Amino acid sequence: xxxxxxxxxxxxxxxxxxxxxxxxxxxxxxxxxxxxxxxxxxxxxxxxxxxxxxxxxxxxxxxxxxxxxxxxxxxxxxxxxxxxxxxxxxxxxxxxxxxxxxxxxxxxxxxxxxxxxxxxxxxxxxxxxxxxxxxxxxxxxxxxxxxxxxxxxxxxxxxxxxxxxxxxxxxxxxxxxxxxxxxxxxxxxxxxxxxxxxxxxxxxxxxxxxxxxxxxxxxxxxxxxxxxxxxxxxxxxxxxxxxxxxxxxxxxxxxxxxxx
Numbered sequence: 001x002x003x004x005x006x007x008x009x010x011x012x013x014x015x016x017x018x019x020x021x022x023x024x025x026x027x028x029x030x031x032x033x034x035x036x037x038x039x040x041x042x043x044x045x046x047x048x049x050x051x052x053x054x055x056x057x058x059x060x061x062x063x064x065x066x067x068x069x070x071x072x073x074x075x076x077x078x079x080x081x082x083x084x085x086x087x088x089x090x091x092x093x094x095x096x097x098x099x100x101x102x103x104x105x106x107x108x109x110x111x112x113x114x115x116x117x118x119x120x121x122x123x124x125x126x127x128x129x130x131x132x133x134x135x136x137x138x139x140x141x142x143x144x145x146x147x148x149x150x151x152x153x154x155x156x157x158x159x160x161x162x163x164x165x166x167x168x169x170x171x172x173x174x175x176x177x178x179x180x181x182x183x184x185x186x187x188x189x190x191x192x193x194x195x196x197x198x199x200x201x202x203x204x205x206x207x208x209x210x211x212x213x214x215x216x217x218x219x220x221x222x223x224x225x226x227x228x229x230x231x232x233x234x235x236x237x238x239x240x241x242x243x244x245x246x247x248x249x250x251x252x253x254x255x256x257x258x259x260x
Contacts, residue, residue, distance in 0.1 A: 003239040006031030009073040010238065011066075013056055013116050014082035015049065016040035018185045019135060019230050023080055024049055026231025027238075032078070035069045037062075056083045056112035059119075066119040076123055078238040081116045082135035082230075084109050084150070086187055090194040092145040102149045109153035110160070117164050117175075125171045131238045132168065134161050134177040135230070138253050141179065146191055158249055165247035174246040176237050181253025182215055183225045220255035 010027040014020035015036025027034045028048055036049045043051035052068050054061030069076055085108045087101045113134055124130045139147070140154035158177060165175035182188065189207055196204045205213070215222055229252050236242055237250075251257050 001241070003030050003235055003241065005078075005235060005239055007033070008077040008238075009033045009035070009069075009075055010078040010080065011035040011037065011069050011076055011120075012080045012082065013037045013062075013065075013112075014080075014084070014135070015046060015051070016043045017082060017084075018227050019180065019183065020080070020082040021046065022227035022231040023082060023234045024231075026228070026235045027078070030235045030239075033073050035073065035076075037065045056081075056115060057107040059115045062112070062115040062119045066123070070123060075127060076120060077127070077130045078133070079116065079120050079124075079131070080133045080135070080234055081113045083112050084135065084137070084154075084187060086147045086150045086190055086194075088190055088194060090146065090198050094145070094148040097148065102152075105147075105149035106153045106156075109150065110156045113157050113160060117160075121168075124168065124173045128171050128173075130173045131242075132164065132173065132175045133234055133237055134175075136161075136177045136179045136249060138179055138181050138251065138256050141249070141251075141257050146195070161249070162247050169246060174237070174242070176242075176245060176247070177249040178230055178233050178237075179249050179251045179253060179257070180230065181225050181251070181256040182211065182219065183227065183230075184211070185227075215254070218256050219253070220258065223254060225252050225254060 010032045012024040015024045016038030024034050034049045036043045036051045052065045087105050136157050137154040139151040140158045144151040161177045
């Protein structure tokens with residue numbers, strides 16, 4: 001299938017992460033020029049990607065990055081926000097966490113997405129075409145008790161995505177979200193670690209054992225989701241084949257939300 005993305009420009013915020021890098025590589029394979037933004041130094045050495053370092057939760061950093069990408073590429077056609085952190089604590093029940101544990105999680109997961117969308121809005125609306133994609137989580141849809149701040153932030157992001165989709169629609173800019181289930185990422189592993197810390201030593205399990213058991217319980221397909229799957233979906237949603245898809249959250253979760 002020809003996605004028709006050759007010589008277009010895609011920018012991935014969070015390109016240093018497992019899913020973000022996979023998405024950036026998928027756009028490269030589709031023939032796009034690709035820019036990457038991340039707080040990690042590695043973003044500046046990703047092959048064939050123009051990397052810019054910064055904090056997505058900083059409005060100033062994001063604005064400066066967008067200006068740098070426009071200066072480099074001239075036009076930006078597709079923007080992906082795949083930035084996220086957890087609280088690093090086990091949140092069941094929610095009062096195990098302090099209200100002070102919430103602001104940073106909300107800033108990184110939700111406010112940073114608003115920063116990105118606001119910074120690219122003048123460019124995309126003047127171009128009158130393009131796409132914006134957010135990575136959310138199944139936790140946004142099922143009220144995950146494991147990490148309430150993360151769950152609430154991603155739920156807020158789903159709602160903001162829908163608001164943005166309506167605002168951008170008159171300019172032929174489509175806005176969607178992809179929702180991962182169980183993916184082997186540092187964030188997923190931190191959920192395991194936080195839960196294990198609450199258990200007696202004799203009840204603890206390895207990350208592999210924990211992941212396998214959880215997948216068997218919650219996923220009808222019974223397998224991990226792979227980073228490359230999100231890259232494939234991201235480039236499809238950016239392509240003209242998805243020209244009538246906007247305001248949607250697409251789950252890549254092995255059936256987890258359906259099962260819930």
